[in-house]
Amino acid sequence: MNLSLATLLQLCVLLPIFATLGIVALRRHQNLREAVSIGTSVLVFYAVVSIYLGLQGGATIDVNWLQILPGLSLSFSVEPLGMIFSLIASFLWFVTIVYAIGYMRGHNEDHQTRFYCCFAIAIGSVMGVAFADNLFTLFIFYEILTLSTYPLVTHAGTEAAKKGGRVYLGILLTTSIGFFLFAILGTWVIAGTLDFTQGGVFPAGANTAVLGFILVLFIFGVGKAAIMPFHRWLPAAMVAPTPVSALLHAVAVVKAGVFTVMKICVLIFGIDLLSVLPTTQSLLYLAGATVLLASVIAMRQDNLKARLAYSTVGQLGYITIGALLASSMGVVGGSMHIAMHAFGKITLFFCAGAILVAVHKSKVSQLDGLGRRMPITMTAFFIASLGIIGIPPAGGTWSKWYLLMGTMDTQQWIILVILLISSLLNIAYLLPISMRAFLFKDPTSNAAVGIKEAPLPCLIAIGITTVGCIALFIYPQPLYELASSILQTSSIAHGQ
Amino acid sequence: MLAHLPILQVIVPLMAAPACLILRRPQLVWMFTLLASAIAFIISILLLQQVMQTGTISYELGGWSPPWGIEYRIDKLNAFIALIISGVSTVVLVAAQTSIEKEIPQEKHTLFYILYLLSLTGMLGIVTTGDAFNVFVFLEISSLSAYSLIALGRDRRALWASFQYLIMGTIGATFILIGIGLMYQMTGTLNMADLATRLPEVAETRTVTTAYVFFIVGVCLKLALFPLHLWLPNAYAHAPSIVTAFFAATSTKVAAYLLIRFTFSIFGVSFSFTTLPMETLFLGLGLLGIFVASTVAIYQDNIKHVFAYSSVAQIGYMIVGFSMSTNAGLSAMLLHVFNHALMKGALFLALGAVLYRVGSTQLRDFQGLGRQMPLTMAAIVLAGLSLIGVPLTVGFVSKWYLVVAAIEKGWWPVAGLVLLASLLAVVYVWRIVETAYFKAPVVGKELVQEAPMTFLIPVWILVSANVYFGIDTRISVDIATAAAQSLFGVVP
Numbered sequence: 001m002n003l004s005l006a007t008l009l010q011l012c013v014l015l016p017i018f019a020t021l022g023i024v025a026l027r028r029h030q031n032l033r034e035a036v037s038i039g040t041s042v043l044v045f046y047a048v049v050s051i052y053l054g055l056q057g058g059a060t061i062d063v064n065w066l067q068i069l070p071g072l073s074l075s076f077s078v079e080p081l082g083m084i085f086s087l088i089a090s091f092l093w094f095v096t097i098v099y100a101i102g103y104m105r106g107h108n109e110d111h112q113t114r115f116y117c118c119f120a121i122a123i124g125s126v127m128g129v130a131f132a133d134n135l136f137t138l139f140i141f142y143e144i145l146t147l148s149t150y151p152l153v154t155h156a157g158t159e160a161a162k163k164g165g166r167v168y169l170g171i172l173l174t175t176s177i178g179f180f181l182f183a184i185l186g187t188w189v190i191a192g193t194l195d196f197t198q199g200g201v202f203p204a205g206a207n208t209a210v211l212g213f214i215l216v217l218f219i220f221g222v223g224k225a226a227i228m229p230f231h232r233w234l235p236a237a238m239v240a241p242t243p244v245s246a247l248l249h250a251v252a253v254v255k256a257g258v259f260t261v262m263k264i265c266v267l268i269f270g271i272d273l274l275s276v277l278p279t280t281q282s283l284l285y286l287a288g289a290t291v292l293l294a295s296v297i298a299m300r301q302d303n304l305k306a307r308l309a310y311s312t313v314g315q316l317g318y319i320t321i322g323a324l325l326a327s328s329m330g331v332v333g334g335s336m337h338i339a340m341h342a343f344g345k346i347t348l349f350f351c352a353g354a355i356l357v358a359v360h361k362s363k364v365s366q367l368d369g370l371g372r373r374m375p376i377t378m379t380a381f382f383i384a385s386l387g388i389i390g391i392p393p394a395g396g397t398w399s400k401w402y403l404l405m406g407t408m409d410t411q412q413w414i415i416l417v418i419l420l421i422s423s424l425l426n427i428a429y430l431l432p433i434s435m436r437a438f439l440f441k442d443p444t445s446n447a448a449v450g451i452k453e454a455p456l457p458c459l460i461a462i463g464i465t466t467v468g469c470i471a472l473f474i475y476p477q478p479l480y481e482l483a484s485s486i487l488q489t490s491s492i493a494h495g496q
Numbered sequence: 497m498l499a500h501l502p503i504l505q506v507i508v509p510l511m512a513a514p515a516c517l518i519l520r521r522p523q524l525v526w527m528f529t530l531l532a533s534a535i536a537f538i539i540s541i542l543l544l545q546q547v548m549q550t551g552t553i554s555y556e557l558g559g560w561s562p563p564w565g566i567e568y569r570i571d572k573l574n575a576f577i578a579l580i581i582s583g584v585s586t587v588v589l590v591a592a593q594t595s596i597e598k599e600i601p602q603e604k605h606t607l608f609y610i611l612y613l614l615s616l617t618g619m620l621g622i623v624t625t626g627d628a629f630n631v632f633v634f635l636e637i638s639s640l641s642a643y644s645l646i647a648l649g650r651d652r653r654a655l656w657a658s659f660q661y662l663i664m665g666t667i668g669a670t671f672i673l674i675g676i677g678l679m680y681q682m683t684g685t686l687n688m689a690d691l692a693t694r695l696p697e698v699a700e701t702r703t704v705t706t707a708y709v710f711f712i713v714g715v716c717l718k719l720a721l722f723p724l725h726l727w728l729p730n731a732y733a734h735a736p737s738i739v740t741a742f743f744a745a746t747s748t749k750v751a752a753y754l755l756i757r758f759t760f761s762i763f764g765v766s767f768s769f770t771t772l773p774m775e776t777l778f779l780g781l782g783l784l785g786i787f788v789a790s791t792v793a794i795y796q797d798n799i800k801h802v803f804a805y806s807s808v809a810q811i812g813y814m815i816v817g818f819s820m821s822t823n824a825g826l827s828a829m830l831l832h833v834f835n836h837a838l839m840k841g842a843l844f845l846a847l848g849a850v851l852y853r854v855g856s857t858q859l860r861d862f863q864g865l866g867r868q869m870p871l872t873m874a875a876i877v878l879a880g881l882s883l884i885g886v887p888l889t890v891g892f893v894s895k896w897y898l899v900v901a902a903i904e905k906g907w908w909p910v911a912g913l914v915l916l917a918s919l920l921a922v923v924y925v926w927r928i929v930e931t932a933y934f935k936a937p938v939v940g941k942e943l944v945q946e947a948p949m950t951f952l953i954p955v956w957i958l959v960s961a962n963v964y965f966g967i968d969t970r971i972s973v974d975i976a977t978a979a980a981q982s983l984f985g986v987v988p
Contacts, residue, residue, distance in 0.1 A: 068967060
């Protein structure tokens with residue numbers, strides 16, 4: 001196929017959205033319907049990889065769709081950070097679809113057509129966020145992402161799901177319309193442009209107090225980054241089916257949040273300006289507090305998915321810290337952590353779902369001795385836990401390493417200490433799960449119970465992401481290169 | 497023919513009204529009314545095109561030249577408003593016959609269409625005329641027909657609602673008349689352009705100030721600006737659905753037009769905003785209206801009430817734009833006039849469809865409608881998203897312009913408040929969504945079908961317009977900014 005890179009980029013956004021037509025049309029034929037999903041995800045991943053390879057060759061991409069308001073257009077381009085995000089999201093989409101087929105059928109969920117449709121739209125909008133060339137485009141896809149994931153969160157249709165959905169939508173819309181949009185408008189009025197620009201868009205000499213205020217609005221406004229006190233939506237979203245929690249609330253949605261924060265810090269403010277704003281330091285402490293508090297709360301959760309959700313809140317704080325450190329090491333560490341955490345956390349969620357499907361358990365305290373019944377799942381869980389904690393042989397090691405370097409570079413000693421304590425807390429809430437599974441005896445079991453793993457598609461998915469965790473430890477080079485080129489005005493960055 | 501377009505805009509619906517009596521059969525009358533409204537719509541498109549290309553059109557009624565004769569004066573502003581009125585009227589009429597079959601007794605159908613056409617005539621007349629007294633005449637035509645239309649509603653509460661509106665509306669009209677009378681006393685002219693040139697000479701007098709205040713209060717009553725909105729919720733809730741859809745999208749817009757016309761073109765910005773403290777007054781009332789009305793909307797159980805209060809809140813947004821007295825603020829207001837007509841037209845028409853099938857618009861009767869009337873409910877959700885101001889809908893465009901205008905003026909807190917207020921809309925829209933999609937229908941209640949095509953087509957035309965003008969904003973933004981510029985540039 002000889003499609004131009006620009007076409008490929010548009011396909012990334014449009015294919016998933018058009019795939020919904022196929023999914024709806026084939027709603028009576030389960031297998032064909034899922035084939036559409038898988039086929040689309042493969043194509044999208046192929047497209048993203050082609051774009052990546054094209055960029056390595058030094059190409060630039062600029063796509064302009066239409067001008068919505070004067071000076072504000074829907075347009076796309078590719079830069080390294082978006083590349084990282086889109087690579088992860090499209091790859092993990094494919095894996096999650098494989099997993100979802102096993103899960104949704106094994107769990108006999110209703111409304112599967114609606115599920116796959118909304119899923120596809122969500123991924124399309126994630127691609128839109130990843131490739132957005134300006135804040136305006138990013139905001140539009142950010143909102144579509146919120147709205148398209150709402151039916152997924154409330155999938156079960158129960159009272160609890162409705163409540164969860166209310167919190168989910170309430171917080172995400174409140175922050176995005178009340179703060180994020182406000183900040184965008186402020187930026188527009190002050191800078192006169194919303195294009196992502198290397199080194200920032202604000203004119204020199206702009207009032208730093210106002211800019212500091214705008215930064216606060218941005219950080220709170222991007223509710224998907226789950227900075228406290230606007231993190232409640234994430235645990236609330238855990239009422240969703242596990243594949244949703246896995247892909248959307250460990251990867252796509254939350255990463256869209258921190259990705260946006262990172263992009264705003266680097267390409268709207270620019271790290272030079274960021275480091276002199278009066279509010280940066282307090283926001284940094286706020287992110288640090290989020291990291292610590294979330295970890296402490298996670299320790300107290302008995303529900304496995306809730307524990308993972310709070311862990312995610314904490315890990316997102318890491319990435320926000322990386323962005324706010326306003327140093328190249330911080331940006332590199334934060335961006336790498338987007339990838340590392342994605343692989344680790346999605347594996348953990350896959351495992352949680354597998355446990356639910358196979359033995360119908362959802363609480364940490366019920367997992368004693370499970371290692372014998374589900375050895376593959378629990379081994380994967382263990383490795384992924386290491387990834388989140390940040391110790392070898394999993395990829396999380398590298399990103400945390402760079403984040404720590406970043407704090408030292410900028411002499412943020414308090415943040416350094418927070419990161420270290422948090423790593424200990426990570427150990428305290430993640431490892432006991434594996435320990436219970438492998439070292440404790442199942443009080444109810446009789447020896448006769450054999451191995452009972454989740455359906456095969458689930459296991460395949462778990463296998464792939466676990467291998468991913470390890471691969472990122474052994475072979476982090478491409479990721480590092482992408483992350484370190486975010487700050488360079490190389491040919492990759494922005495069209496001109 | 498083309499030269500007579502300004503008067504044809506008014507004459508066509510006016511003449512069509514009595515002609516309905518000849519046709520008698522409701523189906524025929526309906527088609528005839530639709531035709532008349534469509535012609536008015538086409539005329540308004542032609543007029544707008546003409547105005548955008550060649551500038552203001554002046555038409556001398558009966559060949560008597562102004563200021564002695566009555567002048568019809570079409571500029572960008574009123575051509576735009578006339579387009580909104582006749583456009584919404586035409587789209588809404590498509591559903592009229594189906595809707596009134598269930599809501600109005602057969603023998604009153606012809607009467608309904610006659611009143612509808614007269615009401616349309618009145619609104620178009622107010623907008624097109626260049627004569628201040630003519631404004632009052634058309635205002636009475638539209639108001640009297642509006643009272644009767646509302647009284648046609650299904651139950652006796654409609655009578656009370658109509659009576660309330662009658663009292664308030666008459667007070668408003670009287671105030672307007674007093675205002676116009678005082679202006680005439682001071683200047684000896686009723687022609688708007690003439691008034692605009694003569695008023696500044698006597699601007700320092702108390703009489704002129706009194707005239708302005710009487711006029712503005714009267715208009716604000718018709719506009720349903722908080723706290724003068726008390727007639728509106730009941731009138732909207734108990735009127736026949738078609739009437740509500742039509743009025744919600746148009747009638748307050750006419751009052752908004754009068755407010756703009758008299759403040760900016762006739763009295764002038766410096767008089768209204770420098771001599772008189774209109775800025776603070778309108779800003780305060782606008783913001784208060786937004787918050788109070790949106791909050792009240794959250795606690796309503798009748799969905800027609802919800803959106804009626806929401807209309808009061810939306811008027812608040814327009815008034816906030818108005819109070820800025822800047823080019824950007826006025827553009828934002830005009831854009832919102834247009835966009836709000838699209839949203840509320842779609843919403844109230846969809847509610848009409850619900851009423852047609854379910855027989856009620858109480859919130860509890862929405863249970864399970866997401867499954868039973870998927871297309872109607874999807875329309876309500878989309879129009880609701882537009883009301884909230886989600887990107888890619890017209891509501892977003894309005895919000896964007898309004899907030900940018902506020903920030904440009906340095907009103908940061910106002911910008912923040914406007915954005916926060918949209919969250920109240922999330923709450924009242926989402927109550928409907930949750931009830932319709934998550935609650936199972938009440939056991940033992942009959943399941944209903946999707947609304948008939950005569951409803952779905954106009955509803956979805958309006959919903960598509962909500963999305964279309966949210967993505968391709970060239971037309972609406974260009975006209976609104978051009979109209980705003982013309983108001984700040986030259987006197988009409």
